[in-house]
Amino acid sequence: MxxxxxxxxxxxxxxxxxxxxxxxxxxxxxxxxxxxxxxxxxxxxxxxxxxxxxxxxTIEDCRNLLALWDDQDRASADVRAIAREHLEQIESKIADLNSIRATLSHLVRECAGDHRPDCPILKKLGNFSK
Amino acid sequence: MxxxxxxxxxxxxxxxxxxxxxxxxxxxxxxxxxxxxxxxxxxxxxxxxxxxxxxxxTIEDCRNLLALWDDQDRASADVRAIAREHLEQIESKIADLNSIRATLSHLVRECAGDHRPDCPILKKLGNFSK
DNA sequence: CCTTGACCTTCCAGTAGGTGGAAGCCCTAA
DNA sequence: TTAGGGCTTCCACCTACTGGAAGGTCAAGG
Structure with missing residues (x-):
């Protein structure tokens, strides 16, 4: 091929x-x-x-998973350890993103979004009025 | 300073x-x-x-936000557009990660995680038994 | 006055996981 | 024979930094 x-x-x-x-x-x-x-x-x-x-x-995880895949004598525990570690990282990333989303959606709701310059989003990012 | x-x-x-x-x-x-x-x-x-x-x-978003921050005549709509776009990307990423998390946690639960080589995680990744 | 150590400078290289593009073979069909 | 598509390698670029080397600067202690 x-x-x-x-x-x-x-x-x-x-x-x-x-x-x-x-x-x-x-x-x-x-x-x-x-x-x-x-x-x-x-x-x-x-x-x-x-x-x-x-x-x-990650590529390194893939490399390890592939090696385990090739290994007829592997222990499934080794595979699960990689997957579980990864799962934890995913969950932590989801938590981070959820917190960001909460902040951001709050700010977007607060902002009038019109022609006027007054903007709570910029206020928050600058942490003082300007 | x-x-x-x-x-x-x-x-x-x-x-x-x-x-x-x-x-x-x-x-x-x-x-x-x-x-x-x-x-x-x-x-x-x-x-x-x-x-x-x-x-x-992103850095490019930051550059634009900073420019708006400096601009006394900005329209808050411009700021909100950037924030909203970003919020949508965050939400889409959260959705992706949630779907990954579901798959992954299911597989981790399925896997015995012992000394035996039989492993549903590898089966799923390989998409055929091996 | 000299040294020591903390701080500052620039520059080069490397990270993850590819992607884009150029220059140049190879193969098949009309 | 020529046109096209597919294949090859190599080099550069992407994001957002980070690490480290080589060397200048500054303030304090002896």
Missing amino acids: NIGEVSDKSGLPPKTIRYYEDIGLVKPLRGPNGYRSFRESDMHKLAFLGRSRALGF | NIGEVSDKSGLPPKTIRYYEDIGLVKPLRGPNGYRSFRESDMHKLAFLGRSRALGF
Whole structure:
């Protein structure tokens, strides 16, 4: 399989696939013309990477998950540890964003949003009237 | 005021303050020794930037907000437009993260997390059993 | 007067995870 | 044979900083 076909099937842009090869996540073969030649197993890895990245795992997490995926003797606890850690980070980020959203939506509601210069948003950001 | 004092008062690291000067957000004076010399107004700008960044506004948003802040004839509608756009992005990000969190917490609950290799998390990421 | 240490300066490089574009092969079909 | 599309590599750029090296400056203590 050439990179275009793999891109279509995996949903990853060719640039991203080349990048993943650069950083050692996949190791496709090469044809006599220098073209990358992807096996089924490469495809599966790339699809795995696409799904892991879509769940927000970092590249390093993906690398570890992929290694565990390849390891028939892995302990599921190792996988779960990575996922749980990630889940905690997601939850903490959601909390941060919720707090920002509360502040911001309050400010947007307060602001008249008309032609006049008086603006509670700027007041809040400047922390004194101006 | 030297950069250290401004850093203490604004809560921004010196590196960040220098960076903000590099990209033209603040323009402190210079003393005869080459040291940056910050006025009160620079301090206020930096504090403004700190709060805006803490609310997740991009640097470009901050630049625009700062310009509006400086403009006595601004229309509050312009400020609100920026804030509202940002709020929408925050909300969309929260929605994404909530969906990820749901998937992830489901998978973590499903996974036994013991010494055995069988793992629903990897199954899901690989999208076929292995 | 000299040293020490804290502070300041600039400049270069690196972070995450790609993306855009240029220059140049390769392959197929008309 | 020529046109097009796909493939290759390489280099630069993105956000918003951060780390570190090499070196100038300043105030205090001996």
